[in-house]
Amino acid sequence: MAGTLPADSKSWRERRDAGLSDSIMRRTIGNVTRRFSTGQRQVFTGYAEEILAREAAVMAKRHAIRDLDILLPLLRETVQAHGGQTYLAGDAKEAVAVVVNIAQTRGVQRVIKTKSMLTEEIELNKALQAVGLSVVETDLGEYIIQRAHETPSHILAPAAHKSRVQIETLFRDDACERGITPPTSDNAESLTLYARQRLRDEFLHADMGITGGNFAVAETGTVVLITNEGNADMVTTLPRILVSVVGIEKILDTWDALGTIIQQPAMNGIGQRLSSYTTFLSGPRRDGMVEGPDEWHLVLVDNGRTTLRGTEFEDVLSCIRCGACLNVCPVFRQVGGHAYGSVYTGPIGIVETPLLTDWTILPELPTVACTVCHACGEACPMEIDLPHHIIQLRQEKVRRHLVTSGVTRSYRWWAKLWATPGGYRRSLRLARWGQRLYLRQGKLHDAPGIAHGWFLSRNMPPIASETFHEWWLKNRKGGSS
Amino acid sequence: MTSTLWPTDTNVGEFSWRWTNAGGMVWEARGREAIIKTVEQAWDYLVIPNPKASSGPVIYWVNLELQHIDWRHVLQQHGSVKAWEWGSQGDMRNVATTAILGITGCAWAAAATGSVALYASDITGLWPSILPPAHLVLVERHRIVSTVAEGLRQMTGQPLPPLFKIVSGPSMTADIEGTLIIGVHGPGRVGAIVYDV
Known part of the structure; x- marks a missing residue:
């Protein structure tokens, strides 16, 4: 269940x-x-x-x-x-x-x-x-x-x-509610001393x-x-x-x-x-x-x-909640834990959240929150194969039709084109022609469809007017491939 | 770190190094008189910096081999207002809560982690190690084993105490902007006297 x-x-x-x-x-x-x-x-x-x-x-x-x-x-x-x-x-x-x-x-x-x-x-x-x-x-x-x-x-x-300032405000409000002395400053020692005294009362009366x-x-x-x-x-x-x-x-x-x-x-x-x-x-x-x-x-x-037992994800249950995978994850380091939207964050959260809930919440996580850099796999002391599991979950997501049809079509089209050298060359010619719409001062500033996201925070150089393959075809001895 | 009194005892040296590294203080003492004298040094380090040093009692229990010492007398000589032995009167909880120092023995200690193990029973308590602002643990040197795993193995074959704990340093937190603060809930000052009677 x-x-x-x-x-x-x-x-x-x-x-x-x-x-x-x-x-x-x-x-x-x-x-x-x-x-x-x-x-x-x-x-x-x-x-x-x-x-x-x-x-x-x-x-x-x-x-x-x-x-x-x-x-x-x-x-x-x-x-x-x-x-x-x-x-x-x-x-x-x-x-x-x-x-x-x-x-x-x-x-x-x-x-x-x-x-x-x-x-x-x-x-x-x-x-x-x-x-x-x-x-x-x-x-x-x-x-x-x-x-x-x-x-x-x-x-x-x-x-x-x-931040310390935010914590001091929280503690001051708490002190005001309870009619007790607030922390004396926003330094970590004063805030911790306040918490010690405040929580000691809770310990003794619970x-x-x-x-x-x-x-x-x-x-x-x-x-x-x-x-x-x-x-x-x-x-x-x-x-x-x-x-x-x-x-x-x-x-x-x-x-x-x-x-x-x-x-x-x-x-x-x-x-x-x-x-x-x-x-x-x-x-x-x-x-x-x-x-x-x-x-x-x-x-x-x-x-x-x-539900994970006896499946290829059984090793996920070995997690000891040490957080090592979070600490090395480049995505986690940038967006922090709340961006995941789940109790479990970082690489282990990406894997556990859909698995424990049978994909009923946050199905986007395996796709959006991982660069597949494999750092988490190396850091995990329990040898949970997190990068492999994330890729497996991406595949499962497609099988369950949890990916929008536009994205699925784009990737199919892309895969089909790049499956043959001829298709690859045709795609380059097409892209070179299409990029004119997005070129400004010698840089690409946007792209259509699934490539749009790449340009939200960066520009890219345009596709070369002549690629190495094209140059090679023209210049190698004999002139043919 | 090498032990001053027992230079060939690597467990004592390793325990002292790890305990100190975690933020604690270690003293060594051989024989009854030296132990009593060392408690005075420990008092200066653990209790004197506390602004309420002269206002609260001390709560203590020691291992069997140190029970012949009149601890009440020793502690009151050092400046304790009152010294309560664990189990000597009803409200141990209140005594431990108001105590300025908790003194305990230990069941065993582990060198590789600089840890001490304390069991809860009718004659040995855990509160003296957590409720007062300072904790002094008296460690008989032969009770120091190499690792926690070895210490845990010693416990097999006998009923486990319903509660026991391993202490490896002072109470600490880095929950506020990653700044390390000592003494969040439990003792901010911890000391260990490694002794041999």
Whole structure:
């Protein structure tokens, strides 16, 4: 069954142009992505153990996806054996209904969350707020965009598009609403200090914590969370109810497999050997303990993931959300995350968005947001063949008649002409004749049909009055081809 | 980095280098008296810069081999208003929230990542490592293994604690224009004393 994802209703052209004209976002995304991708290259230098571990991690993820039918029941069994409760949600609607029901039946009023792409995917905050609950994101970047009513622009740096001045305004408004002291200035230290104090109050008064999960180990019934801020440590230990919403593709079979993969998100995402905090959750609070929740609920979410199993796209389910593919993508670096219109952005978003939703949203992504430079394929630690998948999706798009007939006809005509040397020569003669309409001061300024887009931001030299082929035919010895 | 006290122990050297590189501070101590003296140095680094240094308690738990030390006495000598041992009274949450320093032992540490592993139980807590603005971890040097994977392997064959964590540096964020800020939710100052009794 296909899943559902939220989508921006604006056209690609509007989203793209908004991204290209947002100088703050472009500067910050440029800095962040360059730092992260440089960090990824440097952290593996001379670290042979983790190069080998990465290879083992790829195998572990592939096996786990293949054995999902066995591992899902095993994970549920081990979690339940430790006193946790588990749920399997087929789609976003089911997952949301489970979490809302847990909150309502337990008298929850205040909810705190860790960063989770899956909860963005299922629009959990909106559903919880609709039933009157207060929901606060505790990752600083997520908190900023929640205040701004926006979506993340980068998997690991969700507020990378916001400037300090914009953040200060958001925090001042927040302080005014709550009658508390606002940040003292717009420097990053003051803004972070404000968030620390503001969110500490939320941590201490929340009834329910919601987390995602980087990994879920079937053998031990453990959910693993990785943060640099430490907010997951508070969300998992302070509220009385804890809900972990985890995609079924996050399952690993064994504890040993976890050992091979645990450093990979930080190494490939931000260039650190390990994030500051890695939090392991294997059950609710036990007798004699004072930390941890009274109840732990694990909601495992499918939402279109099983439709990828057994297909040529199965490796996509190995994604560890490190963001390495975003950091090296030249399109992402220019337009930023919001231009994609999906929760999942960059190369992995181009592939996942149509696959998880059976092409019901944003079918333009594989065509418009990739230059097929293959940088993402080289950067992906899980060896997901993203460039190949994007090309496959372009082919699938044509098969599904999701490309306009004008574009399809243009490419067919082009392909037919260039299939033979004679056709190629005829096309050049035709273009040389036609280009006169678009020539100004010795440059081509526009072209008809599908070529028009190339000239939106650049001019091109005209087709030579005599090409090398033509010169060769005239001048080579014997004078004939 | 090479260890001063144990120059042939590569795990100690590697752990110290990685922990320091991540923004923490490391001290080494051999024997009871040296450990107590080193806590004083750690206090100067972790607590004194805090403008509220004289106003809050310290919350602590230590590993078995250090339990013979009268920690309350030691900490109050250094300037702690009050020192609470984990589990000694009911409202540990409130104590940890108001504490100016959390002191913990650790189950194991990993050299290659400069990490320490802490388990939640009735006698060992996680809040002292996350709620106060500074965290001091006491690491018995033989507990330092090479890698996180090795540390995790040690945990097999016994029931896992319902909660445990690996700490590899201070709480930090770069969410505002990519500027690195230390101490967003958890401690901004972290220190480790590697010891041998």
